[in-house]
Amino acid sequence: MAILADKTREELLKVLPGELPPASEAIINQIEELEAKVEWFEEQHRLALHRQFGPSSEPTPVGQEALLFNEAEAVAQPRLPEPTVETITHTRRKVKGHREAQVANLPVKEIDYRLPEEEQVCPECSGALHEMGVEVRQEIQIVPATITLVKHNRFKYACRHCQQEETTTPIVTATMPNPAFPNSVASPSAVAHIMTQKFVESQPLYRQEQHWQREGIDISRQTMANWMIRGAEMLADIYDAMRIALLKLDIVHADETTLQVLKEPGRAAQTDSYMWLYRSGREGPPMALFEYQPGRAGQYPKRFLEGFKGYLQVDGYEAYGQVPNAILVGCWAHARRKFMDALKAMPKSPKKAGAAVVAELGLQYCNTLFSIEGDLHDVTHRERFEGRQARSKPVLDQFKAWLDDQANRTLPKSAVGQAITYCRNQWDKLTVFLTDGRLELDNNRSERSIKSFVVGRKNWLFANTPKGAKASAIIYSIVETAKENGLRPHAYLTFLFEQLPNIDRQDPKAIEALMPWAEHVQAGLKSRAN
DSSP states (O other), X not given: OOHHHHHHHHHHHHHSOSSOOHHHHHHHHHHXXXXXXXXXXXXXXXXXXXXXHSOSSOOXXXXXXXXXXXXXXXXXXXXXXXXXXXXXXXXXXXXXXXXXXXXXXXXXXXXXXXXXXXXXXXXXXXXXXXXXXXXXXXXXXXXXXXXXXXXXXXXXXXXXXXHHHOSOOXXXXXXXXXXXXXXXXXXXXXXXXXXXXXXXXXXXXXXXXXXHHHTTOOOOHHHXXXXXXXXXXXXXXXXXXXXXXXXXXXXXXXXXXXXXXXXXXXXXXXXXXXXXXXXXXXXXXXXXXXXXXXXXXXXXXXXXXXXXXXXXEOOSOGGGXXXXXXXXXXXXXXXXXXXXXHHHHOOSOGGGHHHHHHHHHHHHHHHHHHHHHHHTTTSOHHHHXXXXXXXXXXXXXXXXXXXXHHHTTSOTTSHHHHHHHHHHHTHHHHTGGGGOTTSOSXXXXXXXXXXXXXXXXXXXXXXXXXXXXXXXXXXXXHHHHHHHTTOOHHHHHHHHHHHGGGSOTTOHHHHHTTSTTSHHHHHHHHHHHO
């Protein structure tokens, strides 16, 4: 019970011995409710200050590194080698060859500095000098983007004999690849460069416009925006093929984040729209697909994942529950973050020491699970499944019992109470990872993929129209999937804009041959990078 309410009750009992009248009890209950609200607002204020000014990382507090459990089943590490009796001490030294490794994949240009022949004379005896060695100095040279006007000259041929002797003269024209953007000065490499600058390097079009002006080229942001939309329409065939490949998997991760679209029919410019992310997990070809939608309702993932059947790893957002044939897998990173936020919101006050201990214990349970998962990172799926059954399941059983006990002792609306409530409400989803060794403990894979969009959004701030937002979703999908497959986005985009106009885009096999995980694409583009 709140301190102020306790004092109020004591003072009233001194004046009015016996039971308090109903009116007094109502006042005391109101005081308790107001104190709880004030405490909640103070927690939110401290948490908001920490999010604004504090570090964004989530390190374990000092003194909490140790695992909670001493049971052999929980902390055993069978793969760890036996310690030796001898204690080995060493001094850390600088690793040799680090600089060479950094520049190993760069093309090499050599400049030789030799003495002129007339100077290759010994200063002592005037004898001829010979080369005894070479002193090498290495530098990284950066050449800014070079703009070149390329003229495609297509020659036509005719037969002089037919011109003189026949009534008709056949004309033969040399073959020339179809352009990606007819009636435009845009080349595959130019559009790929602008897309890479915006969707990989987070450079808005207005900044690119200023850059081109400094280079002496007048390319307006409106023109570049048109190129983005036309390019996205061409890339839609690759995007659709990726979506089909994603729906064939039985493990998918998903996440969503806000997006502001200024000119959306029937909606104010300040209304939040959403960019949804769907990506592959540990298995299957690596891919990350973005989709723009005007809202956050469950109908959107339900529609996008139509035909999917398997595990869907997400955070605690209930909209994903509308996806049929999907087994939702919870995220322990979100559960851990709740206890971490509770610690951040905790005041430095002796009366809150008990709540701080509860938050720290909850955090330690989560850290124990992550520690076990780290030990099982490089094992097979079967070994990971067995390791989780032997080590993670006992931790979860104790954690669940602890949560149920603390639920009756903690204020539900407090930060630590919300962390406990979140874990209890999500428990069925949080424990699904035990059933399959291919599943992950958290949904950080999605958060890493969507981070590039979030960083870009901080720079270009909004999309102008829904059409532009959809184009952005397609381009982000292509460049992020290229990165997932170890390809340079600019090289892959250039490759697609060169190939797509010259194939039958209605042929699924022709499109499949352009996927970033295709063997010949991997071989060709990675060799270019080297």
